[in-house]
Amino acid sequence: MNVEAAVQALVDAGVEFVIIGGWSAILNGSSYSTNDLDICFARKSENLRHLAQALAPFHPRLRDLPKGLPFVWDQATLRNGTVFTLDTDLGKIALLAEVAGLGTFEQITGGSVVTEAFDRHVRMLDLKSLIEAKRAAGTDKDLMVLPELESLLEAEEP
Amino acid sequence: MTPEELARAEDRLRNPAPGSRIEAAKKFGIDLTLLIGQLRLSPAERARQMHEVCRVAESVRGAARRRKP
Numbered sequence: 001m002n003v004e005a006a007v008q009a010l011v012d013a014g015v016e017f018v019i020i021g022g023w024s025a026i027l028n029g030s031s032y033s034t035n036d037l038d039i040c041f042a043r044k045s046e047n048l049r050h051l052a053q054a055l056a057p058f059h060p061r062l063r064d065l066p067k068g069l070p071f072v073w074d075q076a077t078l079r080n081g082t083v084f085t086l087d088t089d090l091g092k093i094a095l096l097a098e099v100a101g102l103g104t105f106e107q108i109t110g111g112s113v114v115t116e117a118f119d120r121h122v123r124m125l126d127l128k129s130l131i132e133a134k135r136a137a138g139t140d141k142d143l144m145v146l147p148e149l150e151s152l153l154e155a156e157e158p
Numbered sequence: 159m160t161p162e163e164l165a166r167a168e169d170r171l172r173n174p175a176p177g178s179r180i181e182a183a184k185k186f187g188i189d190l191t192l193l194i195g196q197l198r199l200s201p202a203e204r205a206r207q208m209h210e211v212c213r214v215a216e217s218v219r220g221a222a223r224r225r226k227p
Contacts, residue, residue, distance in 0.1 A: 001212055004205070026208045027201040031192035033211055117205040124201075147183035152193060154179045155167035156159070 001091030003037050006058075007118040009090075013054030016042040018112045019124040020099055020133060025145060027117055028127050029152045032145055036092035042105040043097050048078040051095070058088040101136025102129055127153045159197070168194050 003023060010017055019027065022034025041051055052075045060073050063085045071077075078084070082097035102108045102125075111129030114121055125133065131149050134142040159167065171190045174181035184190055196204060 001216070003212070004209055023205075023208075026204055029193060029196040029199075029204065031189070031196055033208060033215070035212065035215075115201040117202045119202075147179070147186040148188050148193065150179040151171065151183040151188060151190065152197070155170045155193070155197070156163065 001035055001037065003091065004118045006037050006055075006088070006090045006093055007122055008120055009054045009058070010039070010051070011118075011120040011122060013050045015050045015054050016044070016047045016105065017051075017123065018105060018108055019122055020096070020108075020130070021094070024125040024130050025149060027115060027124050028130060028149070030145060030148055032148065036094060038094040038096065040096045040099050040102075040105050040108060043079075045075070045079075048075045052078055055086070055088060055093070058090050060084075060086040060088045060093070063087050063092070099133050099136075101132045127156070164197060167197055171197075 007019070017039040018024075019037070020040050021036075021038030022030075022032065023037055025032060026034065041047060052073060056073060061071050065071055078095075084095040086093045086095065098104050099108055102111060108125065108129060109123070111126055111132075112123050113126050114123050116122075117124075127149060131146065131153065134146055134149065170178075170180055171194050174184055174190070180190065199207065
């Protein structure tokens with residue numbers, strides 16, 4: 001997964017997004033690793049256009065789409081869905097319009113911070129929001145990281 | 159984090175208070191020394207480090223099945 005190139009492409013195209021999931025955990029200090037990039041994106045028309053343009057060079061296709069079925073990657077496709085789990089030339093990227101437990105892009109920006117990473121300024125979930133999201137997602141994989149994230153939160157408390 | 163905040167966080171992770179979430183995480187099996195290492199890095203450094211881990215992991219993935227007899 002070339003997460004650096006993916007993030008840079010998104011930022012450089014002017015996409016409004018928040019890094020969520022595993023990479024958000026890593027940026028917050030988690031020692032777990034991940035093999036995909038999860039982001040929550042704003043559903044404004046202009047942003048969908050930027051998002052479509054940003055990833056188009058990397059040939060995104062839906063991961064669960066049977067081989068041979070046509071898939072059009074454009075603004076209209078993005079408008080018609082809220083969750084896209086993609087294979088791209090850069091690796092696996094999941095695009096979510098809404099995060100369980102937190103809400104839409106507009107709702108989660110308050111629980112996010114801008115940091116410098118991947119040679120860009122990027123927005124990512126803060127620890128508290130990330131913990132809420134993991135708890136709301138509730139899968140074994142999500143719950144497994146909670147003890148570590150809660151330790152980090154407790155260690156950093158004033 | 160300021161140096162003072164980092165020192166306090168490291169101390170909490172090194173010496174978990176009884177009944178704390180950090181102590182619970184230690185009992186769960188979390189290696190708290192890894193977290194101390196991560197806290198000392200900036201987000202950009204964490205990203206670079208994990209990016210390198212991913213790159214190496216990709217390069218060796220499946221190597222056991224490719225070994226020569």
